[in-house]
Amino acid sequence: xxxxxxxxxxxxxxxxxxxxxxxxxxxxxxxxxxxxxxxxxxxxxxxxxxxxxxxxxxxxxxxxxxxxxxxxxxxxxxxxxxxxxxxxxxxxxxxxxxxxxxxxxxxxxxxxxxxxxxxxxxxxxxxxxxxxxxxxxxxxxxxxxxxxxxxxxxxxxxxxxxxxxxxxxxxxxxxxxxxxxxxxxxxxxxxxxxxxxxxxxxxxxxxxxxxxxxxxxxxxxxxxxxxxxxxxxxxx
Numbered sequence: 260x261x262x263x264x265x266x267x268x269x270x271x272x273x274x275x276x277x278x279x280x281x282x283x284x285x286x287x288x289x290x291x292x293x294x295x296x297x298x299x300x301x302x303x304x305x306x307x308x309x310x311x312x313x314x315x316x317x318x319x320x321x322x323x324x325x326x327x328x329x330x331x332x333x334x335x336x337x338x339x340x341x342x343x344x345x346x347x348x349x350x351x352x353x354x355x356x357x358x359x360x361x362x363x364x365x366x367x368x369x370x371x372x373x374x375x376x377x378x379x380x381x382x383x384x385x386x387x388x389x390x391x392x393x394x395x396x397x398x399x400x401x402x403x404x405x406x407x408x409x410x411x412x413x414x415x416x417x418x419x420x421x422x423x424x425x426x427x428x429x430x431x432x433x434x435x436x437x438x439x440x441x442x443x444x445x446x447x448x449x450x451x452x453x454x455x456x457x458x459x460x461x462x463x464x465x466x467x468x469x470x471x472x473x474x475x476x477x478x479x480x481x482x483x484x485x486x487x488x489x490x491x492x493x494x495x
Contacts, residue, residue, distance in 0.1 A: 407464030
């Protein structure tokens, strides 16, 4: 585990070295570190952002400096974080709670412009691609790119498809895509280069909701295949 500066008001904790070898274990380690730092409530820390192998920690240098005048803010904060994580490593009793989220997805018509390409790349029928995609167990590895966009690990290896050579300028909110070995869902209208194979009627990001993002790192996700009629009924 390494702690390195990330600008003048943030640092990054590198929790594990590699994600792909064991995504489930890597994510669990990252989330355990995240929860430990959250629970410590270190003065001056204002935001935590988990990713595949790291936790970024954003802080107020002035607040950190107030609490420790003998060291630069980064050194002081690093020492506190090292102490928190050392204690966690010595006593691994933190239970990682994960929400389970059911996501209805319609894989039909204009919602799935790249389904045929994914099927061709996988050497499968379109219906088999949908069956395998919607029956897998996914986990949110991180949230980003646009507010509320969940990067989901757990995509069946045979469905991995390279990103499009030319990104689209506009992708509708709720669109489900495959980018490399991951799947994800666009929470709002935006550009993007993933292969589009479906759409959910759920609202993934809502500023009136607390928290605004439907997904959080660590959540477990099931994609449930629905018909166009069911999609339209939920969308009303």
